[in-house]
Every structure is written in C-alpha cells, then in structure tokens.
C-alpha cells in the first residue's frame with residue numbers, strides 16, 4: 490500500500506524564524522506587560538484565547554502602516570521551500586495551522602511568494618486598535634484558540650499517516666492526534682515530559698530526510714495513541 494502522509498504544521502517559530510505574534514505585542518505594546526501575559530499562557534494559567542484578548546487590549550492604539558512595515562521584516566525559514574517542493578512532488582497535502590493571526594500569516598506567506606497552502610488561523614481586524622476573532626475556537630483546546638486538533642481530525646482519514654511539525658505551546662494538543670511528530674524548542678521539551686514520541690528537527694531539511702526514511706520502511710505503523718485520541722474526539726462530539 491502506498492504510504493500517504495498528510496502534514497500539519499505550526500506557523501510562528503516554525504515557518505517563521507521568530508514568534509511573530511509575540512513580537513508584535515512586544516514591539517507595539519508594553520514589553521513587560523506582554524511578557525507577563527505570555528508567561529501566564531506558557532504556565533497554563535490562562536488559555537490561548539484569554540492571552541490574545543489581553544494582548545490586544547494592551548495596545549490602545551496602533552499605527553497600521555508601522556505594523557505592516559514590522560511584519561514585512563519577518564523571515565521565513567529558508568528551508569521551508571524545500572518542504573513545499575517535497576510535498577508538491579509527492580502530492581502530499583500540507584496545512585498550516587496557526588494560533589496566530591491571518592493578518593500577518595497571509596502577508597508573510599504572500600511576501601515570500603508562498604501560494605496554495607491551506608491555512609487556518611485566528612482573525613485579526615486592524616483598525617486603530619487590534620480586534621481579535623476566533624472562528625475556530627473550541628473550548629476543548631486550551632492552548633490554541635484556533636483548535637488545531639479539530640483541523641487535523643476534519644482533514645485526515647484513518648488511512649492517512651498524519652504528521653505534525655511545531656515548536657511550542659499552541660501545538661500541545663495537536664501532537665497527541667498525529668502519527669509522527671517533529672518538534673523543536675518548547676514543544677520538544679513538552680513531548681519529552683509527556684513521553685510523546687517525536688523526532689527532533691532544526692530545519693525542514695531534517696524533516697524531509699526523516700520522512701524519506703519513513704517512506705522506505707516496509708511496514709509503517711500508525712501511532713496507537715493518536716488513533717485512540719481521534720476516536721475519543723469523535724465520541725465526544
């Protein structure tokens with residue numbers, strides 16, 4: 490049987506080199522206040538949704554032109570194009586699941602000439618202040634206001650080998666639902682603590698190499714934990 494991977498990936502700190510969402514609030518808001526709010530998030534004292542609402546409130550007024558200039562300076566991992574090529578060659582579906590905002594995610598992808606990737610993120614209305622909206626919110630997902638888990642379940646079948654690539658807090662729920670996890674930074678430490686099997690990666694060339702190895706395996710096994718979690722999510726619907 491042909492092995493069909495379906496890849497779901499984070500945006501901030503994964504596609505981009507830094508966490509753009511956080512950087513915006515540190516730049517345009519009160520740096521200490523932003524750090525305090527993010528610290529509450531990272532220690533599970535507040536949900537991701539509470540975190541974004543607080544951060545948006547922390548900027549009473551924003552200059553849209555300056556915000557756009559700031560976003561324009563953000564870098565995408567230079568090896569990301571290799572992953573896109575890899576997926577195109579194999580007709581592997583790739584999804585970006587971001588707990589950040591469409592406002593900057595779309596701009597950054599466009600500026601880097603990255604087209605045609607299905608992307609789900611939170612919505613940000615930029616007027617003279619920032620108004621967040623959460624079209625994919627599900628209270629079952631504490632660490633991501635854009636419930637990544639739901640996108641994974643809705644866009645994959647039991648025949649797919651699901652892959653997740655991420656770096657941090659917003660990926661904590663999602664990794665439990667995928668067969669293969671690529672993790673770096675905070676997500677790597679989380680997977681270690683929670684004993685979730687993962688492959689460490691530095692850039693997307695590492696991911697491509699490992700996926701190539703998995704493709705060659707005679708018998709590739711799906712992850713039992715991920716299957717159970719998916720079943721549970723169906724039952725709870």
Ligand SMILES: [Mg+2]
Nearest residue numbers: 499501502657
């Ligand atoms: Mg991230």
